[in-house]
Amino acid sequence: MHPDDPQDDTTALSELLTQRFGVSPDVAAAGLDPQAIAALRxxxxxxxxxxxxxxxxPAEAVRLLAACALSAPSKSYLQQADIIDVRDPGRRAAIQAIxxxxxxxxxAPALLVFCANGRRFERLFDRRGKPYTNDHLDGFFNPVVDAALVMMNFVNAARAAGLVACPISMVRNHPKRLAEILELPRRVVPVAGLCVGHPAEARRVNxxxxxxxxxxLDRIGERDDDADxxxxxxxxxxxxxxxxxxxxPAARPWSDERADQYANAQRADWGDFVRSAGFDLG
Ligand SMILES: Cc1cc2nc3c(=O)[nH]c(=O)nc-3n(C[C@H](O)[C@H](O)[C@H](O)COP(=O)(O)O)c2cc1C
Incomplete structure (x- = not known):
């Protein structure tokens, strides 16, 4: 089935989750009202x-979705995620070249880049005359998490508006070039791109x-990862x-495809780039 097949929501949700996980949680037993089941579907x-x-x-639609996306929770209320709507054809072409x-x-009708922005926070310490005492890995991790949450919120907002999307971490393959194209200031780094548009086809869930x-439940402990x-x-x-x-050709196992995909070094210069952008990863 496709996610939007006409079916009652409880059956559809259960079938979608069976496609995803092999077995669905008991949707009817969850005790949720019909609107909740429709939203979960x-x-x-x-x-x-x-x-x-x-x-x-339209640019105004992207701006509206961005406002919804930027309503995501933010670590310590620091608001360290930025969104760039890349509209300029020259910059779009330059990113495509990456x-x-x-x-x-x-x-894609719209291309966005979600960024981790550690610049405003650092500046705030300057303005308040306080030493910037937390210049370490956490100061990089927090804006990256904020940016990821904002991106996922954008995906959900876009889907609520009838749009579909695909995140693109490959835009980070040449991070210095991307930073030049987007004129990223110090302490602002790209986390992922996002293509957005109206769907050309119905797709099954993966x-x-x-x-x-x-x-x-309660703990992870040791598991047999190979069996999973x-x-x-x-x-x-x-x-x-x-x-x-x-x-x-016959389908190949997920583990074979993923091992092949990551057999060669990818983005090995990422740490150097992040450091050169002004983040201390110590
Ligand atoms: C942070 C992030 C980066 C991604 N980067 C790419 C990418 O560079 N190219 C691409 O084709 N898909 C990319 N994807 C999409 C994944 O390939 C996709 O989510 C995965 O194959 C599972 O498919 P599904 O989202 O349709 O369930 C990315 C997804 C995430 C979350």
Whole structure:
């Protein structure tokens, strides 16, 4: 099924979660009202899109979604996330040149870059005449977490508005170049790009590791990660095989694909870039 198939919400949510995890929690037993189940159906139907219809996404719509997204919680109320709506064709082309393997990025009606901004906080100490005593890894981690929360809030806001999205960490493949293109000041670093548009197709949800592997009651402790991975590999291959066009090569296990994807060093210069942007990671 697709996330928006016409079906009653309880059945649809249960089927979506079964596709995701192999087994669904008991939706009816959760004791939620129908509006809550309808809202959860939308959240559970999240899927990344990489093809867009030709319909534009106006700058004012992006600004509205950004306002909703920036309403996310913020660590210590420090407000260390920024969003850049990249509209200028020259800058869009320059970012596309960083990721030549993702031609669908140029085609996206909107391209945003979510940034971790440690600059305002540092400046605040200057203005208040206090020593900046927390210049260490936490001072980098907090704005990154804020930016990630804002990005996910943006994805949900976009989906509520009938749009779809795909995060792009590959824009960080050449972080210095991206910082130049976007004129990022000191202590502002990109966390991820986000392509946004109207969907060109319905997409099935992608499965996830079982809830037994990733949802825990009270403690994590030691688990058999290999068994969790094997179980997921089997479900992943079965999901892929179910939609393979005739004659296509057999689906490969998730663990094989991921190990291949990360077999070569990626973004090994990221730490140097973050330090050169002014963050102390000590
Ligand atoms: C922080 C982040 C960065 C991502 N970067 C990329 C990317 O550079 N290119 C891409 O095609 N997908 C990217 N994705 C999307 C993931 O590939 C996608 O979420 C994953 O394959 C699971 O698919 P789903 O979101 O449809 O369930 C990114 C996702 C996240 C959360």
């Amino acid at each position: 939308v959240i559970a139907g999240q899927t990344s899109h990489r093809r867009w219809s030709a319909r534009a996404v 990721v030549p393997t993702l031609p669908w990025l140029s085609a 499965p996830r590791l079982s809830l037994d592997a990733t949802f825990h 991975c094997d179980e997921f590999d089997r479900r992943y291959v079965a999901t892929r095989e179910a939609v393979l066009p005739e004659g296509a």
